[in-house]
Amino acid sequence: MNAVAAAAEETGGRASRRGGRSARRELRTDRSSSSKMLPGLKRNLPLVEPMDQEQVEKIDAASMAILEDVGVVFRDDIALEDWRKAGAKVDGDRVYLDRGMVRELISSIPETFTLHARNPENNVALGGPHSIFVPMTGAPYLRDLEDVRRYPTLDDLAMFHKLAHVSPALHSSAHHIVEPMDHVVAHRHLRITYSSMKHSDKIFMGMTTSPKNADDVLDMCAILFGDEFLETHPVVVGNCNGNSPLVWDEVMLGAMRAFNKRNQPVLCSPFVLGGANTPASTAPAVAQLNAEALSALAYTQVVRKGCPAIYGHYLSTVSMQSGAPMAGTPEISLMNFMIGQMARFYRVPWRTSNTLGGAKTFDAQAGYESAWTLNAVLMAGANYIWHSAGWNEAGMHCSVAKFIVDAEQCAMGHRMASGINWDDFDEALAAVRDIGPGGHYLGHPHTQANFQRAFFMPKMFDNNSIEQWIAEGSVEITARALKEAHAMLDAYEEPVLDQAKNDELLDYIARREREIPAVDALNDEY
């Protein structure tokens, strides 16, 4: 055992002493195996389902009654016309949806599907037992490689895309993890999309900041994957937020249509601040959220029958003392459990938000909040586990340090939700007989053969004695994570884009930047 550890240290020491290009290459080689993407999570752990069948049906009935009697506002003329044609009752901008029609419409959403990456080894399944971890999105600030809070640039975004690429448990490079503030808003979606495509060959997300922006993203996807492939394979995921209670706006609906028309999935995400824009009670809040999600899911099938779609939500509870959104609270866990049951009841893949933190720094609060939510969403069986790395300060900043630690947390969650390994059960019991009372297992052949995979060893957790920790400089987790980030970036190798496609993408961006006036506009995606 000691030999193994000593050998590992020796290798690391050599690389860092030697320095220069050859050392970096060596480091890259060392890391290439460890930074290989984990397969999508196929869960093998029971789900936490706090509702019995009757209670699930009670939520369903309440949601359907809301859709029938209260209705949903679609602030978009095309959607209203679509609904009229589909046979819904439309009054002004309010659409009343009959439960039979809703059930019929959502029945054509695929229960599971595969998201395709430009590197087919990084394709991932979604839905049923298949889940993926996706980094956070949309931070207007970052805490950088020196933990300084500032506005992000396009280079910062590229850095996060690189970190997502080399983090084994992250299955996607997402899109605007941070907002590239050095780039004009009207052109930003082009640069963000290109950065996702260029710096990683994992799956990614597409901007839905306007219907036209969404079209641009999909045009770029057509360049990367080919028109025909795009038409028949999900390759990019958009997010469309609802305005709870019970409103969908023009921007989101237009972007949704752009994706759906080209057969690409969106997350249909009511934006819930429990207690502020829902009733102050968990079960009724879920009933409202469920009605909202169903109305958008149904609309995706009006736009294009059979198009993949994902039951979404952004969910926070609101402190009734301050009005601030809260993370890592017990009701968020309970509501995730319930939402998971509803999505499975409708046989639709579902999205949740993962390691959310409301802390201002990467302190113990951030740790508690993040691990609460990680455990809840794993137990809830969420499929598209978004905001899985970096989120802090209620989404106002993405922290490099937290990104690194969260990504490792996802690997830990992946391990737990993969369930129990029984392969070596008999062999290990033979070891119990070999060792007998009072012995130890460190030198036993079974231990030697299995220690690497037996127990997860979190690299970002320091478990040394305090004496050793002090001798090594009393380094807390933020500094350790930032050091790791530097090492990961140093070891990063770009999965180079096909030259012709790269040229075509750059031409497209150049043309669109000429066409689109460089005025600032609101970015209202979360």
Add this chain to the structure above:
Amino acid sequence: MNAVAAAAEETGGRASRRGGRSARRELRTDRSSSSKMLPGLKRNLPLVEPMDQEQVEKIDAASMAILEDVGVVFRDDIALEDWRKAGAKVDGDRVYLDRGMVRELISSIPETFTLHARNPENNVALGGPHSIFVPMTGAPYLRDLEDVRRYPTLDDLAMFHKLAHVSPALHSSAHHIVEPMDHVVAHRHLRITYSSMKHSDKIFMGMTTSPKNADDVLDMCAILFGDEFLETHPVVVGNCNGNSPLVWDEVMLGAMRAFNKRNQPVLCSPFVLGGANTPASTAPAVAQLNAEALSALAYTQVVRKGCPAIYGHYLSTVSMQSGAPMAGTPEISLMNFMIGQMARFYRVPWRTSNTLGGAKTFDAQAGYESAWTLNAVLMAGANYIWHSAGWNEAGMHCSVAKFIVDAEQCAMGHRMASGINWDDFDEALAAVRDIGPGGHYLGHPHTQANFQRAFFMPKMFDNNSIEQWIAEGSVEITARALKEAHAMLDAYEEPVLDQAKNDELLDYIARREREIPAVDALNDEY
């Protein structure tokens, strides 16, 4: 809503401005309701049970085969003689236990029982769906009210007993939360027990550092509760660690007998460092741990049939890189799920360890580790949830700051595991109709009536904007928690002991301190 918040602020502001005794009294009155103990947790959330019936029986069969074929070492002549008389095969210090005998013996352990406090309002049920949160034990250092790491004194211990008393979600004052280093080891158990009894009227734990020390504790319990009551009611819980693999020593067995003879329960706790003293694999490690726990549980019933007993374990996985124990890892979660299934299979209440941290300070690592384990043990359905507040640095110190935050975490866990509230479902749905699309709920009567209970508002989590947080001094969670600790201690009111009993206890301690030589001895309880 704002009026409610504003009113609350106003009250707080007045109390702190006025100062002095009347302000303290007012503060106490304000706090008396909030610091009232939460009832024991009666869980209403599904359990996470990753094993099917066949797999449970597979672990059972493996454990029974270990007991029959490998045997367990009881390093204690009395226990060996007891086992001989009970009909077990004894060879040297090794006892071979037939599965039929084990099943017969453990069948007399009560599936649930009540632990009695000197204040009957603080009695708690244990076993089945009934769970309690108990603070940590045994830290040789503390991080104090100024976050300074140093040796603890008896006054420090008293402080922790006071904090346990006023923390609503802690159901016990435990015993030596920290080691009172200013007191001679040989007399320490007397002072520790008295401190538990004096500073809180919740249940507590009893020292098992030697058979004689255990007798002293039980004598003191007889003074506090009366001989007859003690004989017929569980009032104190001891812990007895096994030496994995498969060894129980004289000190622990003697202490166990002292408790059991007077009908008091002990936690039968194999001390597992997964991979070091068990096989490097989760399921086989659980099979060994289960065999160890069963052997001690069976022995409690040899000592006294029908005596309550608790299936215990201390569980850590070992980093095969450094040999250090790890906390908050996925395998610890998985093993907790499995152990819960085994304990329920045998219909015995079970103990686990809660918010363990390996971090050296109260940083994000400690937060992640603690919330991982809290969520795991709640999902596992643990009954006696020990080490629920303060544990950090692998148990080497108890942190005041972490104690405060962990105690609130337990309240959050209590809320989650209590499940979903359906009481106001119809009423809240009526609010959805009242508000309609695009409205907000803050002013609605349902919100006004329910906001206090609807969503947990963690006092220790700061969810304000960064601007407000900076304006208030950029206070991180450690400083916030220490401020809260000061406030709680200021508001603490001693639940005064009956004068006659207090005198008798002090007389007993004085006599025993005269009788017991004041030499130092090892304290090997964890």
